[in-house]
Amino acid sequence: MSGLVTFLLPALPLLGLLLALLLGHYPGCEAIVRLSERIAASRRRTRDAERRPVLPKPPRAHAPGGGLLIALGLAQRPPPVAA
Numbered sequence: 001m002s003g004l005v006t007f008l009l010p011a012l013p014l015l016g017l018l019l020a021l022l023l024g025h026y027p028g029c030e031a032i033v034r035l036s037e038r039i040a041a042s043r044r045r046t047r048d049a050e051r052r053p054v055l056p057k058p059p060r061a062h063a064p065g066g067g068l069l070i071a072l073g074l075a076q077r078p079p080p081v082a083a
Contacts, residue, residue, distance in 0.1 A: 020027055 017027065
């Protein structure tokens with residue numbers, strides 16, 4: 001008996017979902033519709049933002065930073081070439 005319970009306990013959520021689908025109820029359907037509407041609305045907003053002229057950004061000065069800055073600070077001459 002305990003073997004049957006050990007098998008059915010993890011399968012209960014799957015069986016519940018299967019039963020709901022067989023009865024014609026689709027869990028999460030409303031959430032999917034709300035999410036798709038939210039995505040469509042955000043795309044409309046980005047399209048409106050794209051229509052406005054965008055001013056070019058001023059060029060940034062290129063300077064090493066982070067790990068490259070440390071590497072350049074610790075760099076030494078390579079060993080001499082063997083003759």
